[in-house]
Amino acid sequence: MQELSQKHLLGIKDLTADDIHLIFETADSFKEVINRPIKKVPSLRDITIANVFFENSTRTKLSFELAEKRLSADIINFSSSNSSVKKGETLLDTVNNILAMKVDMVVMRHASPGAPHFLSKHIDANIVNAGDGTHEHPTQALLDTFSIREKLGDVQGKKVLIVGDILHSRVALSNIFALQKLGAEVKVCGPKTLLPKYIETLGVQVELDLKKALNWCDVANVLRIQLERQQIKYFPSLREYSLFYGVNKALLDGLDKEIVVMHPGPINRGVELNSDVADSDHAIILDQVENGVAIRMAVLYLLAGKGAG
Amino acid sequence: MQKRLILGPQLLDLTINRLCQQLIENHGDFSDSVILGLQPKGIYLAENIQKRLESYVGQSVPLGYIDPTFHRDDFRRRDVPVTPNATKVPFLVEDKKVVLIDDVLFTGRTVRAAMDAMIAFGRPRKVELLTLINRKYSRDIPVEPNYIGKNVNTIENQRILVELVEQGFKKNTIWLINKEEN
Numbered sequence: 001m002q003e004l005s006q007k008h009l010l011g012i013k014d015l016t017a018d019d020i021h022l023i024f025e026t027a028d029s030f031k032e033v034i035n036r037p038i039k040k041v042p043s044l045r046d047i048t049i050a051n052v053f054f055e056n057s058t059r060t061k062l063s064f065e066l067a068e069k070r071l072s073a074d075i076i077n078f079s080s081s082n083s084s085v086k087k088g089e090t091l092l093d094t095v096n097n098i099l100a101m102k103v104d105m106v107v108m109r110h111a112s113p114g115a116p117h118f119l120s121k122h123i124d125a126n127i128v129n130a131g132d133g134t135h136e137h138p139t140q141a142l143l144d145t146f147s148i149r150e151k152l153g154d155v156q157g158k159k160v161l162i163v164g165d166i167l168h169s170r171v172a173l174s175n176i177f178a179l180q181k182l183g184a185e186v187k188v189c190g191p192k193t194l195l196p197k198y199i200e201t202l203g204v205q206v207e208l209d210l211k212k213a214l215n216w217c218d219v220a221n222v223l224r225i226q227l228e229r230q231q232i233k234y235f236p237s238l239r240e241y242s243l244f245y246g247v248n249k250a251l252l253d254g255l256d257k258e259i260v261v262m263h264p265g266p267i268n269r270g271v272e273l274n275s276d277v278a279d280s281d282h283a284i285i286l287d288q289v290e291n292g293v294a295i296r297m298a299v300l301y302l303l304a305g306k307g308a309g
Numbered sequence: 310m311q312k313r314l315i316l317g318p319q320l321l322d323l324t325i326n327r328l329c330q331q332l333i334e335n336h337g338d339f340s341d342s343v344i345l346g347l348q349p350k351g352i353y354l355a356e357n358i359q360k361r362l363e364s365y366v367g368q369s370v371p372l373g374y375i376d377p378t379f380h381r382d383d384f385r386r387r388d389v390p391v392t393p394n395a396t397k398v399p400f401l402v403e404d405k406k407v408v409l410i411d412d413v414l415f416t417g418r419t420v421r422a423a424m425d426a427m428i429a430f431g432r433p434r435k436v437e438l439l440t441l442i443n444r445k446y447s448r449d450i451p452v453e454p455n456y457i458g459k460n461v462n463t464i465e466n467q468r469i470l471v472e473l474v475e476q477g478f479k480k481n482t483i484w485l486i487n488k489e490e491n
Binding site: 002022025026028029030032033036037038040041042043046047071301304305 | 376378379384385394395397401425428430431
């Protein structure tokens with residue numbers, strides 16, 4: 001019998017490889033559960049979870065909500081757009097007010113990097129980071145690596161390419177940590193303006209030529225251009241970006257081998273990924289979404305087992 | 310740690326054979342019945358019984374694995390959560406006669422959780438319980454087996470150890486172990 005080394009899931013950086021394997025093994029069981037005729041288990045029936053979203057989200061929020069419901073937890077949803085945050089309430093006050101209603105776990109998305117870490121120092125409930133600014137998005141990295149493991153059998157020794165807007169991407173950072181902890185090789189590819197200056201210090205390789213990079217990899221994780229986080233122009237036009245860094249079928253057909261294409265969603269079709277790839281057999285984008293529910297169930301289950309305090 | 314043999318290979322073989330005969334008395338050729346092994350240890354006994362039944366009745370006997378972990382009532386009351394195992398039920402139990410199989414029946418809580426888990430695969434016509442070892446006088450909830458390999462009187466700091474060939478042991482044996490006093 002194993003347990004997680006952490007009480008919260010703040011980032012992949014804090015997890016050990018054993019933690020990740022434990023989450024994967026638990027998610028295997030939950031994946032079987034969500035494919036049953038009755039997709040619900042009563043494990044968390046005595047737990048209340050608050051989904052606190054200070055930033056927009058469709059997929060992650062739905063996925064967490066579904067995972068919580070499949071585990072029979074009671075849930076409350078909060079989004080900042082229609083709350084007292086608008087009236088000037090601080091993060092800590094907001095969350096303490098929610099916790100005063102006897103909530104056991106908090107799933108939080110926030111635009112500020114480190115917001116969940118700050119919270120974890122002040123409250124007792126288990127915290128799951130559902131994305132903090134440009135910092136980490138741990139459950140996304142877990143479901144990405146879980147999907148690679150499912151498709152290719154193992155993550156160890158695989159070559160994974162992350163393409164696109166690395167600078168603004170919390171998915172990229174969490175993925176790099178997760179892939180390296182599981183023994184994969186990681187390369188990033190994108191226009192120089194969208195690569196962080198000291199990215200090599202994380203132990204990843206940089207390749208500016210997309211075709212060369214694709215020829216190297218087993219898996220390409222294509223990231224979205226995060227226009228909402230870009231205050232200045234990082235490249236001349238979307239059309240130019242798409243010409244140099246967009247992944248399309250012609251490009252994949254020209255490779256020496258078949259590769260797996262992933263995307264965390266939402267896709268800007270025709271920008272970073274063409275429809276002829278997104279809807280093809282190369283892409284495992286919808287598998288990622290399905291695995292997301294199983295992974296989140298596993299994380300919530302394992303953290304709930306740790307208990308608060 | 311004291312270890313006492315409860316059933317050796319020969320006696321155990323006879324016992325499992327007897328259980329199979331009893332099952333056939335009630336379930337005939339198993340065309341209307343299924344067997345479900347309880348994870349983690351009951352599945353080995355279930356596999357063993359399936360093989361014997363198939364050779365007796367001359368046709369395949371549906372076998373599934375059911376994992377009670379997510380349905381346990383002691384989650385968060387233990388220090389460490391129980392690691393889940395695979396549930397593999399490749400059929401619906403709707404309107405079937407189900408035989409749940411576990412190696413040792415102790416408090417009955419695992420069986421309760423397993424029945425809860427089983428409901429996800431339909432509403433069985435009838436549910437029965439088969440256990441190799443029945444630890445008497447130790448039940449927390451009213452669960453009693455329909456088929457019993459052997460009744461054993463035990464006290465709380467004793468443990469039953471079942472070793473089957475299916476689990477990778479050289480021969481089938483069952484031991485009674487006295488846990489060390491701390």
